[in-house]
Amino acid sequence: MNRDHTLFRPPSEAYSLILRIADGCPWNRCTFCGMYKEVPYRFQSLEEVGVQVSNAGETWPDAGRVFLADGDVMALPFEHLRSVLQLLNERFPKLARVNMYANGDSIRRKTDGQLRELHALKLNTLYMGLESGHDPTLKAVRKRETAAEMAEAANRAQACGLRMSTMLLIGLGGQAHSAEHADATAEIANRMNPRFLSALRVIPVPGTALYEEEQAGSFLQVTEFQAVEEIRRIIQGLELDNVIFRANHSSNILPLAGRFPQDKERLLHELDALLTSGRLDTRHPGAAPFSL
Numbered sequence: 501m502n503r504d505h506t507l508f509r510p511p512s513e514a515y516s517l518i519l520r521i522a523d524g525c526p527w528n529r530c531t532f533c534g535m536y537k538e539v540p541y542r543f544q545s546l547e548e549v550g551v552q553v554s555n556a557g558e559t560w561p562d563a564g565r566v567f568l569a570d571g572d573v574m575a576l577p578f579e580h581l582r583s584v585l586q587l588l589n590e591r592f593p594k595l596a597r598v599n600m601y602a603n604g605d606s607i608r609r610k611t612d613g614q615l616r617e618l619h620a621l622k623l624n625t626l627y628m629g630l631e632s633g634h635d636p637t638l639k640a641v642r643k644r645e646t647a648a649e650m651a652e653a654a655n656r657a658q659a660c661g662l663r664m665s666t667m668l669l670i671g672l673g674g675q676a677h678s679a680e681h682a683d684a685t686a687e688i689a690n691r692m693n694p695r696f697l698s699a700l701r702v703i704p705v706p707g708t709a710l711y712e713e714e715q716a717g718s719f720l721q722v723t724e725f726q727a728v729e730e731i732r733r734i735i736q737g738l739e740l741d742n743v744i745f746r747a748n749h750s751s752n753i754l755p756l757a758g759r760f761p762q763d764k765e766r767l768l769h770e771l772d773a774l775l776t777s778g779r780l781d782t783r784h785p786g787a788a789p790f791s792l
């Protein structure tokens with residue numbers, strides 16, 4: 501089959517060996533997401549993975565970090581995932597970490613014993629899109645899980661030794677639900693206390709249902725000013741312990757980075773300075789980054 505579709509990976513996996521052991525996303529229904537819209541979901545047989553691992557082993561025999569693509573690799577059957585990890589451990593003697601995207605529902609379908617077994621085989625960081633802690637917003641964008649289900653999944657995974665890297669989306673509630681989205685997102689993030697928390701701004705891209713909704717006028721994007729207000733409101737509500745926070749994706753209006761709890765006040769001051777600068781567009785969403 502044609503495997504030419506764009507490969508997505510978190511920025512922090514820039515130096516990892518990336519193995520695409522599945523194509524697309526098994527859910528593929530979130531209205532804001534255009535990542536795998538035209539990609540029929542399929543995961544590779546163990547034979548196919550074996551060939552890929554063997555070839556990669558010729559070129560990168562010392563690989564220490566591996567990222568498994570595409571979306572929600574945790575959705576693969578447990579036995580299959582375990583076999584893939586065993587193959588990686590056999591082929592890469594210096595292997596330290598295997599990371600992947602994992603949705604709440606897929607984590608919840610694994611038992612604690614299975615999560616621990618995968619962790620023992622060096623599964624390390626799970627990247628999970630929380631997007632919002634506000635259930636009406638999650639429902640509106642056709643996210644599969646409720647906020648409480650994602651919090652439960654994250655907490656179980658962490659109790660089994662895995663690290664959570666959680667993403668949230670600024671502006672996902674639109675103008676109608678900006679404040680509720682912010683408050684509920686901070687509350688769920690607090691309940692999760694993931695190792696890493698990152699914020700991106702949602703930008704409706706052509707080809708997605710959210711874009712159509714925006715064109716039809718049923719989804720009103722937050723203005724540039726409101727987007728900054730929203731992230732300030734989220735940060736104000738965060739009570740995290742030992743969490744690395746990033747909002748430095750190109751979609752963000754102001755790049756932010758810090759650790760919680762010690763950098764919270766600094767981040768709020770940076771945002772306050774921008775909010776009072778008069779530089780933000782109070783009527784429109786502002787320019788979208790070139791990369792989108």
Ligand code: SF4
Nearest residue numbers: 525528529530533571
């Ligand atoms: S946001 Fe994640 S779960 Fe939703 S369709 Fe995109 S890849 Fe799939």
